[in-house]
Amino acid sequence: SAVISQKPSRDICQRGTSLTIQCQVDSQVTMMFWYRQQPGQSLTLIATANQGSEATYESGFVIDKFPISRPNLTFSTLTVSNMSPEDSSIYLCSVFPTGNSWSEQFFGPGTRLTVL
Amino acid sequence: QQQVKQSPQSLIVQKGGISIINCAYENTAFDYFPWYQQFPGKGPALLIAIRPDVSEKKEGRFTISFNKSAKQFSLHIMDSQPGDSATYFCAASRNSGGSNYKLTFGKGTLLTVNP
Numbered sequence: 001s002a003v004i005s006q007k008p009s010r011d012i013c014q015r016g017t018s019l020t021i022q023c024q025v026d027s028q029v030t031m032m033f034w035y036r037q038q039p040g041q042s043l044t045l046i047a048t049a050n051q052g053s054e055a056t057y058e059s060g061f062v063i064d065k066f067p068i069s070r071p072n073l074t075f076s077t078l079t080v081s082n083m084s085p086e087d088s089s090i091y092l093c094s095v096f097p098t099g100n101s102w103s104e105q106f107f108g109p110g111t112r113l114t115v116l
Numbered sequence: 117q118q119q120v121k122q123s124p125q126s127l128i129v130q131k132g133g134i135s136i137i138n139c140a141y142e143n144t145a146f147d148y149f150p151w152y153q154q155f156p157g158k159g160p161a162l163l164i165a166i167r168p169d170v171s172e173k174k175e176g177r178f179t180i181s182f183n184k185s186a187k188q189f190s191l192h193i194m195d196s197q198p199g200d201s202a203t204y205f206c207a208a209s210r211n212s213g214g215s216n217y218k219l220t221f222g223k224g225t226l227l228t229v230n231p
Binding site (some may be wrong): 004031033041042043044045048092094096104105106107108109110 | 150157159160162205216219220221222223
């Protein structure tokens with residue numbers, strides 16, 4: 001299993017500013033993902049962040065807007081840059097623990113972001 | 117293009133009743149089909165998952181039924197309890213042979229179980 005913590009748990013930010021979200025895992029994991037969940041909506045994958053390589057972004061998400069760092073096997077950050085009210089969402093990291101291809105993907109508790 | 121379609125959007129059942137949520141997928145490369153349960157203010161947590169080599173999987177009160185030819189799968193919650201009230205997401209990914217493990221989620225079903 002994997003226990004994931006995220007910081008901050010929530011924040012209220014002004015338009016045009018940036019926020020960096022941290023994701024810490026209690027064990028080493030190869031694959032880490034960042035998702036966005038807009039209010040009352042489903043989860044949409046932003047990017048895949050594997051240690052030692054550049055993050056891979058999904059269609060509609062770009063590195064300039066959502067830069068990601070993955071310095072080691074237990075930590076990652078997602079920055080939401082030049083924020084607008086449309087960025088108000090819950091941002092979640094998830095991990096796919098090293099090993100069994102059919103093992104569970106674990107999710108963090110999320111960071112609730114409100115942009116004014 | 118939504119690759120995983122989930123219905124209904126919301127569901128109300130009485131305590132002790134059966135809750136049924138359905139999903140359909142389009143990408144035949146998907147080979148892993150989990151269901152996640154999410155309570156308000158929490159991240160999604162895996163409830164039960166199935167691979168397409170079986171047609172049914174049961175864990176306690178929760179059962180996944182899988183129809184590969186129809187590209188459909190469903191979650192059945194037997195003897196539904198008020199504590200089951202949550203949002204349920206179906207998902208799909210490709211986890212074998214050159215896979216990327218990326219989950220594609222349905223839009224979610226808000227389940228309310230009345231006491």
